[in-house]
Amino acid sequence: MSNRIITPVAEFEDLLPDDYKDLINNGPFFEKKSIEDLGSFKEIIDDHPHCAGCGVALGIRLVAAALPSPEDTLIVGTPGCSFFGLSQTALNYSTTAFGNQNAVASGLKRMLKIRYPERTKDVVVVVGDGGIADIGLDLTLHSWFRGEKISTIMVDNEVYGNTGGQESGMSRQGKVLNMAPNGKLFPKLPIFDMAKISGCVYAARVTVASPAKVGMTVRKAIFLAREVGPTYVQIYTPCPTNLKFPPNQTLNIAKEAEKDYYSYEELMTPEAKDYLENNLK
Numbered sequence: 001m002s003n004r005i006i007t008p009v010a011e012f013e014d015l016l017p018d019d020y021k022d023l024i025n026n027g028p029f030f031e032k033k034s035i036e037d038l039g040s041f042k043e044i045i046d047d048h049p050h051c052a053g054c055g056v057a058l059g060i061r062l063v064a065a066a067l068p069s070p071e072d073t074l075i076v077g078t079p080g081c082s083f084f085g086l087s088q089t090a091l092n093y094s095t096t097a098f099g100n101q102n103a104v105a106s107g108l109k110r111m112l113k114i115r116y117p118e119r120t121k122d123v124v125v126v127v128g129d130g131g132i133a134d135i136g137l138d139l140t141l142h143s144w145f146r147g148e149k150i151s152t153i154m155v156d157n158e159v160y161g162n163t164g165g166q167e168s169g170m171s172r173q174g175k176v177l178n179m180a181p182n183g184k185l186f187p188k189l190p191i192f193d194m195a196k197i198s199g200c201v202y203a204a205r206v207t208v209a210s211p212a213k214v215g216m217t218v219r220k221a222i223f224l225a226r227e228v229g230p231t232y233v234q235i236y237t238p239c240p241t242n243l244k245f246p247p248n249q250t251l252n253i254a255k256e257a258e259k260d261y262y263s264y265e266e267l268m269t270p271e272a273k274d275y276l277e278n279n280l281k
């Protein structure tokens, strides 16, 4: 995992697919490109296999564009809608058994530290709300308790999208879903608040309606996880298919949520604040 691996051998350059050549020449790997430059470079995620208007697809596209060192990043996922897009990107990607992502990511981060002591390797978990708030909750919390230097990013579509619409811990109270016909009985779980009391040095809550904020929070989370401790970003990525709104309304739904229950919030420890002030110009 160094630039050498994605740099084609000169003799074979002509034989490579145009898409690959384009990624090497115009992608985000060698020159620093970020979310502000979207549209001006070849992206890691070009197409996606998700439903029209999918908030998760937009969420993972923004995360990919915000990675500070894509060539030295390992994304860890788990079953869910995000998995479809992420596994097709030009990134190092590892999937896990559902819910195990933070345990696997902890091990991978430790292994990479031993294997590449001189290089910074970012391990970033990108997983749905069900993967984090339900089946993976225990493993997520314990990775935070242990102070594992990984970033956890939740793409929160407030439902088990991938399996047809069961309620998740992050679904809203009263919400009727395909497989929750009576409406959800309990409110959204406060994972964002739990992150701050469970060892995360940084936690942010954003929506896909604010791309610059997504980019900024993801970058901060990844920088802080290198040196300071575990970090968490929760991104609202509304699902037209299961939340039953027209696919061209995704950004409006996210915008409305921002004004209501999904307001932008960023929390960090004094150590994290110091680190950012001294290292992130």
Ligand SMILES: Cc1ncc(C[n+]2csc(CCOP(=O)(O)OP(=O)(O)O)c2C)c(N)n1
Residues within 6 Å of the ligand: 056, 079, 080, 081, 082, 097, 098, 127, 128, 129, 130, 131, 132, 157, 159, 160, 161, 162, 163, 168
């Ligand atoms: C151990 C295990 N239990 C259940 C499943 C079935 N399963 C696959 S994805 C999923 C829900 C995913 O929901 P979420 O994490 O919110 O992601 P989304 O699809 O909404 O993006 C479930 C229950 C599984 N693959 N493995």
Ligand SMILES: [Mg+2]
Residues within 6 Å of the ligand: 128, 129, 130, 155, 156, 157, 158, 159, 160, 161, 168
């Ligand atoms: Mg979900």
